[in-house]
Amino acid sequence: MNERLRLGIFLVAGPVFLGLYSYAALNLPPWGQYRGPYGDLIAKLAVYERHATDTVNAINYDYRGFDTLGEEFILFTAVIGVTMLLRRQKDVPSSPAGKVADRPPLSESVRAVISPAILITTIFGFYIGLHGQLTPGGGFQAGVILATGSVLVYLAANTQAFKRITSHVAVEVIEAIGAASYAVIGIVPLLIGLPLLTNILPLGTTGDVLSAGTIALISACVGIEVTAAFLLVIYTYLEEIVTGEIPEE
């Protein structure tokens, strides 16, 4: 279908959808007057039932933990897809891994600023990941922070250092361990006789780092998996540029 047909269909269907949507939006309850019972119930009970002060993460990893399990496997599958699409086949001959454009490192002032920045980013990533059940944060945010912190290494040093962090087989194994341990934490209550993903660890005192049972553990596993997943994606995009081996068609 060519462009004019696409635009024509859009111009016809758009106003119809807009009309129906406006009718719906003007008949919703007025903005700012949320009256649903489920949210208020969880906000009242989450601190007492789970000893976790961050209600959103308690919902994500405990009350609706099964949905988050599916979301982690979405991430896992998509990373499999990316690496399968972009990875070089082993039997395609490639020009020798000669001249990587290992450009001279950036100026001294940039490197002087990036080195403490890498340190602070890593510490901050670990802090956010460990305090998932207390303050806003959790596993996923920590994983993305740590993974994008590795690109600072690519900026500060040459590509050799970046290759050393990311191209190892260990990154793939770590990602698989992260995804599998979430599933194992879910299956262990089944062996005892409780429903899937029940919170069976001791709950601890509210406000501690080691509180809220399996929420902290699941948050850490999710953080490990997300870090490794994003590192793999970044390395797969950069592989030809970093290693210098170009496949011949």
Add this chain to the structure above:
Amino acid sequence: MTWCGAGILLLIAISGFAVVRTHDVTEQVIALGFYGLVTALMFFFFQAPDVALSQITVGAVALPLMIMLALSRMKFHKATRQKEGEHE
């Protein structure tokens, strides 16, 4: 609905339109980063700090990073193809 909230929502609408209407892809990535930050600001304003942290790390750091990596890979591929075409 305070004036501040209405102002942020209008800023989001204008930024979204600006991202769509930018035609050069490299400039569009920077506009996408700005749009991600403004959306995160809206999340903070409407009392959702967890989602705001997620949106800052994903929508303003990881998403433009991945798009720039894909763009650089495409340019690298084009440059090597041209070099091979000159050698033949």
Add this chain to the structure above:
Amino acid sequence: MPYILHSLPYFVAAWLFFCGLYGLVTSRHLIHSVICLAILQSSTYVLLLAIGYRVGGAAPIFADIPPGTVTVDPVVQALMLTDVVVEAVVVALLLAMVVKAYEKSGCVSPSDLRTMRG
């Protein structure tokens, strides 16, 4: 007039949806269409946030406020977290497909991809 102003978030969500869809329909570069898909997906954030808001409510984090204060809806925020993750993941996979299509066919515009076949 105040009634329309109270529905402003819903109409901003609709505006973002139509902007993204228009960009997707009339795009001339594959990566431009992927970015417009991201804009399309972020219109749902505005809609979900608008549904769960309560005027005068605090954030649902009880680290420094006593449990029992009036808060906004935390369930919708959990849904939005999943939404943000899915957006990042979908864009990563789509970009891999775009790079592969460019390497195989050499052209970067969606309407040119049709003619290069076989």
